Amino acid sequence: MGSGTVSAPGHVPIDPNPSAASAPGEVNLDDSTRQVPSPLASGVISPALDLLKSLLKQQGYEVSNPAACTDDTTLLRFLRAQRFNPEQALQQFHSAQKWRQENNIPSFYQDMDIDYYEETRKMYPQWIGRRDNDGHAIYIFPVRHLTKKMLGAYLKKISSCPSSKAHRPSNLLPEDLHFHALYENLLQFVFPLVSDLPRPDMSTPISASTHIVDVSGVSIRQFWSIRKYLQQASATATIHYPETLAKVFVIGAPAFFKSIWDVISQWFDPVTRSKIFLLSSSEANAVLRQYIDPANLPVKYGGILKWEWQDLPNLDVHARRLVDNLYEKTDQGEIFAKGPVIFENGCIKLLGTINGKPRRNNYCPR
Known part of the structure; x- marks a missing residue:
């Protein structure tokens, strides 16, 4: 066409x-x-991810830790960027994390x-x-x-x-x-x-x-x-x-x-x-x-x-069930929370500062 x-x-x-x-x-x-292996390609993800985790451990990283950006989601991004080459993914990951930490x-x-x-x-x-x-x-x-x-x-x-x-x-x-x-x-x-x-x-x-x-x-x-x-x-x-x-x-x-x-x-x-x-x-x-x-x-x-x-x-109904506490009920209706927020292990963390004072509200499922 x-x-x-x-x-x-x-x-x-x-x-x-x-x-x-x-x-x-x-x-x-x-x-x-x-020109990048499909994330679903059989036999590609698991070996590459396992090797990258092993290399990270050798470099002193704690793997499978979202706070350290070593969760599977993050590591898969770097693997895809380097065509599932664990050694090259390690180099890019290390460089990115070093920059991130240096700038806090x-x-x-x-x-x-x-x-x-x-x-x-x-x-x-x-x-x-x-x-x-x-x-x-x-x-x-x-x-x-x-x-x-x-x-x-x-x-x-x-x-x-x-x-x-x-x-x-x-x-x-x-x-x-x-x-x-x-x-x-x-x-x-x-x-x-x-x-x-x-x-x-x-x-x-x-x-x-x-x-x-x-x-x-x-x-x-x-x-x-x-x-x-x-x-x-x-x-x-x-x-x-x-x-x-x-x-x-x-x-x-x-x-x-x-x-x-x-x-x-x-x-x-x-x-x-x-x-x-x-x-x-x-x-x-x-x-x-x-x-x-x-x-x-x-x-x-x-x-x-x-x-x-x-x-x-x-948010759709499925997301609302997980993070309904992000909505504030007001006379004008429900208002989605503004500012920085984290979702980790099913918990919501409302962050940031308001008038110079830290906002630290955590909501976790019972």
């Missing part, structure tokens, strides 16, 4: 070479193009100001509280909302954040610290929660998310004014948080987007590029419904879910 049509999964591959990337309207959903990222996440966390959440893809048909958390990002003016106002405000100024020993800029805090939320709350929810394959924990990136209404001028911000975020995620993307659906691409894609595609490695699928406005809703149940897809994108940009997560 030609440009402007959606093929059956796997019919039109997106070439890892950015100069040959598919035009908007073409889609590739064939896992075979990724977990501590910042636990102690950051809740209001500033919410300001940062509005600048990046947001979890809608739902999952795709494979169980991956769904994030949505309408790029048109990220204007140069909005970005400038955010950077100015976040630079005055008291918790980032006081955070030591990190020399990261306040906006960088807050960006990493969002990934801590992904790793310490979203992934553990969705891994406990029913899905087709319960044998492997969830370690990746599905993104819908809406580029409708974005002009070349707007994109050019925010490109460095987007590029830095993409590069940082690739280095420090490998293999956290399952699929990225780029929808609503205007006619000129092919020239922009030639620039954007160079930000990613070939494996990541193979996960990005470009869809035109006319076909996006139908394709999204192939991979996301309408009940878990916002109305704007062809589903029936009541969720709009900047809304807090709208």
Whole structure:
């Protein structure tokens, strides 16, 4: 099929070479193009994971400890990033953890100001509280909302954040610290929660998310004014948080987007590029419904879910049963808890600071 049509999964591959990337309207959903062993490949995961754990023990790590990032979910991400080569996965893991500890990222996440966390959440893809048909958390990002003016106002405000100024020993800029805090939320709350929810394959924990990136209404001028911000975020995620993307659906691409894609595609490695699928406005809703149940897809994108940009997560009934304490009952209805939160061993930990005072509320099943 030609440009402007959606093929059956796997019919039109997106070439890892950015100069040959598919035009908007073409889609590739064939896992075979990724050149990475399938996580379900028989005889691949278990031996590689066991060897990586053995190597970690030799290096003094305590394995199977979520607090030390040596849980299976995390280790599988690094194995996938290195094509299930345990030695190379160990090197990348060690480098990432050393950086994380040197900058004390977990501590910042636990102690950051809740209001500033919410300001940062509005600048990046947001979890809608739902999952795709494979169980991956769904994030949505309408790029048109990220204007140069909005970005400038955010950077100015976040630079005055008291918790980032006081955070030591990190020399990261306040906006960088807050960006990493969002990934801590992904790793310490979203992934553990969705891994406990029913899905087709319960044998492997969830370690990746599905993104819908809406580029409708974005002009070349707007994109050019925010490109460095987007590029830095993409590069940082690739280095420090490998293999956290399952699929990225780029929808609503205007006619000129092919020239922009030639620039954007160079930000990613070939494996990541193979996960990005470009869809035109006319076909996006139908394709999204192939991979996301309408009940878990916002109305704007062809589903029936009541969720709009900047809304807090709208959890499904299965998630509500596990973390119902995240909802505060008010006269205006139920409000999802704001700020940093951790889900570990079935327990919820509400963290962060409010007016300089730590919030430490734990809820565990009886």
